Amino acid sequence: MSARTIVDKIWDAHQVRAETPETPGILYIDLHLIHEVTTPQAFTELRERGLRVRRPERVLATLDHSTPTLPADAHGRRPYATKEAEHQVEQLESNCREFGIELNGWDSDHRGIVHVIGPEDGATQPGMTIVCGDSHTSTHGAFGALAFGIGTTEVGHVLATQCLLQRKPKTLAINVDGRLRPGVSAKDLILHVIGVIGVGGGTGYVLEYRGSAIEALSMEERMTVCNMSIEAGARAGLIAPDETTYAWLKGRPRAPRGEDWERAVAAWRTLPSDAGARYDAEVHVDAASITPTITYGTHPGLVTPISAAIPHARDAQEAKALGYMGFTGGQALIDEKVDVVFIGSCTNSRLSDLREAADVLRGRQVADGVRMLVVPGSVLIKREAEAEGLDAVFRAAGAEWREAGCSMCIGMNGDIAQPGQLVVSTSNRNFEGRQGPGVRTVLASPLVAAVAAVHGRITDPSAYLEHAA
């Protein structure tokens, strides 16, 4: 057999029927993650057609988007933003009961952002096909899984059949070699990569991140990278599994055990792309050339090294983006006044992210007039962070320490900023209005966000680190 990429291997192992010029292929799905926002209409459709869920044990449900991040009151009432949000959560609860699906609900220790809990529980494993009615499903690719975001109609199809109609995507190798400089994170790396290939540069492709800089990343960092594949328009993004992957997964609740574990690892070792495997396209990035990177426009492709002046608008689109942000081409963003700092989202809400932010805030204060929100990605992460005393660090600095959820990444639960405010956010989208109508978003790493909170202004973290040392 000719040399195959990891995508070829996973595809071949899951293909139920090959595609033809007229029809897409049929792909078996190993794991289906669901949440309250993109599923109600799918369950309604099943009910109307009298269909059952084909493999309920392959479906994992959680509550994350519409959920309040303030705790319940003394009577157990949760402060939902709207009646509809509460109703949507109740719908998922009742749909899961009716169709026999396990829900990581309010009373579960395993509730959290869908793309955080899948890996955390060990449900996400190498070589799997994974879908979720959510575009950041690409996060699971960090484990060497082929993970697609799908729409609600497809959610219904997968619930009913455990299969997905899909054309085989093209592959784009993102080779990142060399070493990241100190203070440069996985978030800077992926923002830089999106800047290189463009916000539509991944359309039609699965991105395979490879090279020595990728191999050196922790699993948390790999998740941050794969998470934002969709921001380049890609169908999915993944990284071949290796010892880092296996060490991280071992012993997790849903990971295989004993002999099953040994067998699984042996199979996973065959997944990485063969030497000489062909990609439809390739990009090369020198890790050492990357510096702390932030966005300055209204999509994640408009990025700049934090210390550089932002480019002049090259066309009307960019002029419009700059106009919305209130920035001028040629200006530096350093010293730009910040109103809100958000640490959270499926991109950067894991324990390592919280530690990075806490290290900056320890013994310091959030600047006057700045609101800082810290929202852990899952109930377990929240608990681990509290066991380490990170919550105390954040609270002492004047930040708000919240319950797990998507929160201000999307603002569906009422966690939004005010029109015109500038938010430095560790999330993944800076679209107009994403964090509330008229809100301006600058995407950044947890380090850059935390430093901005302390200074009340966008600040170069490298200068800050030298100063602090």
Place this chain on the structure above:
Amino acid sequence: MKPLTEVRSRTATLPFENIDTDRIIPARFLTTTERAGLGVYAFNDWRYAADGSDNADFPLNRPEAKGCAIVVAGRNFGCGSSREHAPWALLDYGIQAVISSEIADIFRSNALKNGLLAIVLGEAEHAELLASPGIELSIDIASRTIRLPDGREFAFALDGFARH
């Protein structure tokens, strides 16, 4: 869904690149558990002024855009989230076809499953349509062609379109 064989309409244009799903329908309207009735939220934060009146700057609010079922949009339309609420809102708003030089994968798949034509044309053909708002197009689904007023035809590919 009624079978769709042809869309004939004047075009309206949205000459902006990267029109994302948060622009098409902001996230705060996603708490619905229904598919229906989302048209009033289509392009909400672009289409309405702060006081709820129509924003004159939004191209689809212009008198000549009223009733247009075909929208020609800038490159990379529908980027962002997987929310199927985006095509549901556009259809309910009266749009039956979106034409661009690049359409985001998940949006396109969602659109076609709901009977919203999401058509990708080559750069030159797209640029021509984008530069001529208001022309009458006839999109024939069986032959996968767009007929222009001068009789020329632009061919397009279509996969996975739900015709019924």
